[in-house]
Amino acid sequence: DQQVKQNSPSLSVQEGRISILNCDYTNSMFDYFLWYKKYPAEGPTFLISISSIKDKNEDGRFTVFLNKSAKHLSLHIVPSQPGDSAVYFCAASASGGSARQLTFGSGTQLTVLP
Amino acid sequence: DSGVTQTPKHLITATGQRVTLRCSPRSGDLSVYWYQQSLDQGLQFLIQYYNGEERAKGNILERFSAQQFPDLHSELNLSSLELGDSALYFCASSVDPGNTEAFFGQGTRLTVV
Numbered sequence: 001d002q003q004v005k006q007n008s009p010s011l012s013v014q015e016g017r018i019s020i021l022n023c024d025y026t027n028s029m030f031d032y033f034l035w036y037k038k039y040p041a042e043g044p045t046f047l048i049s050i051s052s053i054k055d056k057n058e059d060g061r062f063t064v065f066l067n068k069s070a071k072h073l074s075l076h077i078v079p080s081q082p083g084d085s086a087v088y089f090c091a092a093s094a095s096g097g098s099a100r101q102l103t104f105g106s107g108t109q110l111t112v113l114p
Numbered sequence: 115d116s117g118v119t120q121t122p123k124h125l126i127t128a129t130g131q132r133v134t135l136r137c138s139p140r141s142g143d144l145s146v147y148w149y150q151q152s153l154d155q156g157l158q159f160l161i162q163y164y165n166g167e168e169r170a171k172g173n174i175l176e177r178f179s180a181q182q183f184p185d186l187h188s189e190l191n192l193s194s195l196e197l198g199d200s201a202l203y204f205c206a207s208s209v210d211p212g213n214t215e216a217f218f219g220q221g222t223r224l225t226v227v
Contacts, residue, residue, distance in 0.1 A: 043206075043220045043221055045217075104156035105156050
């Protein structure tokens with residue numbers, strides 16, 4: 001049972017336009033959400049996060065939106081750049097005792113076309 | 115460079131064999147996580163250690179085991195390997211077990227033939 005789902009395996013966007021990556025989750029215990037970016041032959045790198053007490057978090061060109069009622073989050077990249085081409089993983093965490101571990105989605109390959 | 119070092123980068127072995135994957139966390143990080151990424155799958159959490167002790171377990175098979183040593187490096191042992199164990203194995207570290215902004219190594223690609 002996939003608790004974190006990224007239903008689009010790939011997305012192509014023109015340089016300068018907006019990229020919107022989507023993520024759905026099923027576990028209502030999740031209270032912290034993260035996006036990771038992964039280039040080939042490298043490990044995932046942390047991009048941006050959001051706590052369940054917020055509905056939006058912004059960092060430069062990257063904004064994450066959280067809709068708790070729909071159990072949906074999205075990552076907006078504006079403007080998109082060719083260097084943004086990578087696999088983007090959505091991840092979620094539930095507070096449970098003192099240990100947290102991330103549940104990842106299967107990733108979305110973003111290609112930004114010059 | 116995340117500061118997390120994993121060795122080896124690539125490993126090819128036969129079914130039934132046993133391998134050990136090694137991870138050195140970022141300097142100062144006490145918590146180590148292991149993840150498995152199979153083809154077209156997201157990262158699956160396997161196990162977490164904090165300061166030498168097991169802290170949380172995920173979907174880790176009984177054939178797999180891990181430990182964290184006093185110098186905080188960690189090893190993931192995979193035994194009786196099967197073709198389906200072929201995957202990327204990532205190690206991540208964080209300062210404490212409650213910190214979810216983990217830093218990942220570049221992974222070990224295991225191929226079982």
